[in-house]
Amino acid sequence: MDLVTFAERLPQDGETVVGERFVTYPGGKGANQAVAVARLGMPAAMVGRVGDDTFGPQLVELLQSAGVDTRGVGITSNASSGIAVISIGEGAQNRIVQVLGANNTCGAAEFDVVAGLLPRASALMLQLEVSVNLSMRVAGLAAQQGVSVMLDPGPVRPIPAEFFASVSIITPNETEAEALVGFPIVDLNAAQAAANELIRRGVGAAVIKMGSQGAYWCDGSTSGHEPAFPVMAVDTVAAGDAFNGALATALATGQSLPDAVRWASAAGAVAVTKIGAQDSMPTFAEVAALAATRSATGSS
Template sequence: MDGAPGIVVLGGINMDLVTYSDRFPSPGETVVGHRFLTYAGGKGANQAVAAARMGGRTSMVGQVGGDLFGPQLLDGLREAGVDVSGIAIDGGETSGIAVIGVDGSAQNRIVQVLGANSTCGAAQAEAVASALTDASTLMLQLEVPIEVSLASARKANAMGKTVILDPGPVRPIPEELIELADVITPNETEAAALVGFPVDGHGAAERAAEELLRRGARTAIIKLGSQGAIFATGWQGDTSTAFPVEAVDTVAAGDAFNGALAVCLAEGRSLERAVMLACAAGALAVTTTGAQDSMPTRAEVVAFLGR
């Protein structure tokens, strides 16, 4: 991978426990499902795998716990081509887990326990700074303590690196983190939480992007799932075309989007082209079950666009 762009990902590493049922239960109700799977996930780890499969030279920084899931999570990242030297083991914590329900329309509901992700601290910020010396881009989400992400974003900014912030899962964040983001990539729910009004279509997404630019982000991309994405900078704004596919599992589609976006921007591609490739990667991800397992390769994305 000589010459491949260097990508550093600071974020969550989870084991996903997934149930499939025709519908979600109402409060107090038990619904009988028809399938159960476990697979490696976590927004940070998913995005690291996505970037590696898109051709990025990718390093992951984070923590796993001292339980049986820890070694499995590390092995999966290594097999995907991710450098795991920046991942620590917190023997006093469980690994992060996500309990995911998927219904008959391929929508999902997720309950997350952060575990070792929540004990990331100064050591992880130092690992990010070290890894960034040989990389161009830092990818952040909100599954590790905000203080660690903020310190890492400050360092990346001071080093002249690109900071891509995926503000999920929804939680309060300091305005400074938005200001440090070269690119911010919320989905509709996350965008609504950030801007304080519903984001339920292209028009609202455009207003949300404008608001995020006003608050300091250099580029705002609102991920709209099956409707594509809205993107805007101080000099360019547009909509990326959606790619119709038969959705099987929407888990981690946004992570596929972000991994592809980071690599394409790091390669120097235009924002419009990078967003289109990212939309294609996200579309491909929903056609396969799993989180990291559903992240497409560069060859698959190129073939998909050329069909």
């Protein structure tokens, strides 16, 4: 559950600022991405855990109302559900502190649930809000079965070198990419170098999400840059999750990587025009309308 404050500006270290309003809304990177897929008209199943606190039932019910299959969502006793404390300042920029809670208790039971779902899956979408070792194990199983594995490497955590070989496509933002490769992603040249390094480590393709600078993609043989769609941003939280959900659905329906990145960029752009995480995930019609304003992406 996201606990969100809005203020004219974000506080400096040791400073208190008076905010303008406070809201709560359902979030979680995995849950956001599951809702993004469902809103775009594709079947989505969520595997994870919530706590036995007041947020747990709300989070499950909201996933169900969005059309997500929640039979793989368990409940951990004496644990909080995952929460994120989010501060949003001028320009819709944000700072986030996460407490993983019940997410940290995912283990063998969740591995078995994923194993049961993979034969019917076109893609396995992973984030790092559960055990990295668990994610690596299910990624390896999916790769063995020919199921595409999309890794969103957030929140930033160390990733074992052997994980990359099971990843079909990795989608870090600038901060996450910097943590992975060890240098700042300040422009397209840096994004290109980061993508090349991630492919050298074994991933099939890399998409570097760069906010207002758009997205850079590379699959080892071709590459390109998709500029950001110009929109009025009000809340950038979960824009990357909208991007990932749209990217996964586009690739699953046979779109090329450059066209899928264009579609995903449109989804992320629609998301920043709305407040909320799951609430901001766009519909197919919304993404199609914005994507139609731009011709197909070029490659190099």
